Amino acid sequence: MEFAKTSSRARLSLALVAALAVSGCAGSGGLFGSAGGAGGGSGPTTAGAFGDPSSPQYFQQAIGDRVLFAVDQSTLSPEAQQLVSQQAEWLMSNGAYTAVIEGHADEQGTREYNLALGARRASAVRDFMVAQGVADSRLTTVTFGKERPIEICSDESCYAQNRRSVTVLSAGPSS
Known part of the structure; x- marks a missing residue:
């Protein structure tokens, strides 16, 4: 009993x-919110739905908001270039949105090194989008270095997920 x-x-x-x-x-x-990572995000979550190609949910789930990087690298791989091209195309088709591109790093290395590496990663994504035709005024960057991991463990499987940029959408004019 x-x-x-x-x-x-x-x-x-x-x-x-x-x-x-x-x-x-x-x-x-x-x-973790609309950005799909611990980086958070303030993008709209009620406008549209996954089936609506002009919605932030579609961008996040069908296109993808994350770009992964190799160890100590800020250059875009061919796969990353393809993803960022799709992100840029979506932004050009949806002019009501701006984006903040977050740069992140894994926990290896100093805080200062990882902040600089995160900044280079975010800039690489922004620069590639601008080269694809997205207005620079619609894009901003921020670096979090190793401060906002999405995976926490001292293993390559976690490190690989933390070496990333995340494109976070916002509605309205850029500031």
């Missing part, structure tokens, strides 16, 4: 945790 009460409580607790987890993610673009 005591086991049945404990088992029932455990199932109820598990169900409650699962329900809270799902409701916490709904409509926010995931656990």
Whole structure:
């Protein structure tokens, strides 16, 4: 009898945790907001939907908002160039949006080195978008270095996810 009460409580607790987890993610673009990473983001989350090609959700999920980089690199790989070209095309087709390009690094190295590397990564993405035709005035960059990892562990699988840029959309004119 005591086991049945404990088992029932455990199932109820598990169900409650699962329900809270799902409701916490709904409509926010995931656990970390519309930017798809710990970098956060203030982009609109209610305009449009994934099926609407002019929506931020479509941009994030169908095109992708992240570009990954090799160790100690800020140059765009051919795959990254293809992704950034698609991001640029979307921005040119959706003039109501501006973008902040976040630069990130893994936890290896000093804070100063990683802030500079994150800045170079964000600039590489911005410069490539401008070369594709996106107005420079619609793009800003910010670096977080190693301060906002999306994966935390001392392993290459985590480091690889943290070496990135994230394109965060905002509605309205650029500032």
